[in-house]
Amino acid sequence: MRQKLDDKRLTLPVSQLDHRWGPLSAEVTLVEYGDYACARSRQAYASIKANRQRLGDRFCFVFRNFPISQIHAQAQHAAEGGGSGGERRTDSGEMHDALFANQQALENGFLVEYASGLGLDTSWFLRDMSSHAHAERVEEDFKSGRQSGVESTPSFFINGVRHDDPWDEETLLAAVKQAAASTPTREEKD
Numbered sequence: 001m002r003q004k005l006d007d008k009r010l011t012l013p014v015s016q017l018d019h020r021w022g023p024l025s026a027e028v029t030l031v032e033y034g035d036y037a038c039a040r041s042r043q044a045y046a047s048i049k050a051n052r053q054r055l056g057d058r059f060c061f062v063f064r065n066f067p068i069s070q071i072h073a074q075a076q077h078a079a080e081g082g083g084s085g086g087e088r089r090t091d092s093g094e095m096h097d098a099l100f101a102n103q104q105a106l107e108n109g110f111l112v113e114y115a116s117g118l119g120l121d122t123s124w125f126l127r128d129m130s131s132h133a134h135a136e137r138v139e140e141d142f143k144s145g146r147q148s149g150v151e152s153t154p155s156f157f158i159n160g161v162r163h164d165d166p167w168d169e170e171t172l173l174a175a176v177k178q179a180a181a182s183t184p185t186r187e188e189k190d
Contacts (some may be wrong), residue, residue, distance in 0.1 A: 008162035010145035014062050015135075019082070021052060021093050022060035027158055027180040029060040030172075033145040036155040037072030037083060037106055043102045044154040047169040050171040051176060058180060063096060064141040074106035076138065080110040083126055093117045111183075112135030143152050159183065 014020065022029075032048065034041035041160055052061055065082065067075030082099050096113040099106065108129065115125040128134060145155065149162065156163040156172075158179045165171055 008149065008163075008164075009162040010157040011147040012140075013160075014060070018062045018064065019096070020060055020162035021060045022059055024060060026060035027058045028055075028176050029062060030163075030176060031062040031064060031157040031160075033064050033066035033141070033153060033155040035072060036074050037075040037103060038068065038153045039103070041154045042100050042103050044156075044167050045082050047167055047172050049097075050169050051173050054173065055176065059176065065138045066145045066155070067138065068141055068153060069086045076110070076135075077129075078101075078106040078111070079138045079141075080129060080132060080134045081115070083137055084093060084115070084128035088165055089155075095120075114130045119173075 001091050010031055014024065014031060018031075028114070030048065030051075032041075032044065034044065039056055048061055050123055052059060063082075065079035067079045069076045082095055084095075095114065095118060098118065102110060102114065111129065112125060147156065148155075154167065156167060158175055163172075163175055165175060
């Protein structure tokens with residue numbers, strides 16, 4: 001069955017509530033629905049990180065959690081840890097980086113080590129984790145992914161449109177540059 005065009009659009013607009021790197025006013029916004037325990041999401045992480053460095057403030061990257069717990073036992077837990085660690089450091093991405101760098105070790109004790117190593121208050125982090133303080137936000141991300149037609153990770157949207165092509169560094173960069181070229185400048189909008 002052919003997918004409808006509406007199924008290829010991001011249903012939940014990017015906002016201040018998202019874990020993001022780069023300004024909301026950037027020429028191009030790339031939204032990834034990813035899973036910290038997914039090997040493919042980790043591979044995409046390297047491509048995205050390289051493109052963030054290449055494009056600077058012209059690029060906004062948003063990571064939304066799409067934990068596939070049926071396949072990855074630690075996915076939900078890691079997503080909540082990423083939310084807790086990222087809450088105080090929204091633009092730095094240090095916890096995001098730590099989770100992907102240590103993908104094979106996402107159990108409780110390791111998450112606390114990563115938080116401590118980043119200088120986070122570990123008692124605050126443990127309270128967040130034990131109370132599942134970020135579970136609702138993870139669930140909102142997951143639901144918005146489902147509404148946007150996401151079925152697997154990683155899944156990408158460039159300026160709100162689903163990107164179904166490969167996500168290696170060069171292909172993703174070309175797609176982002178194409179989106180930037182078709183984005184009206186501020187002067188053209190006014």
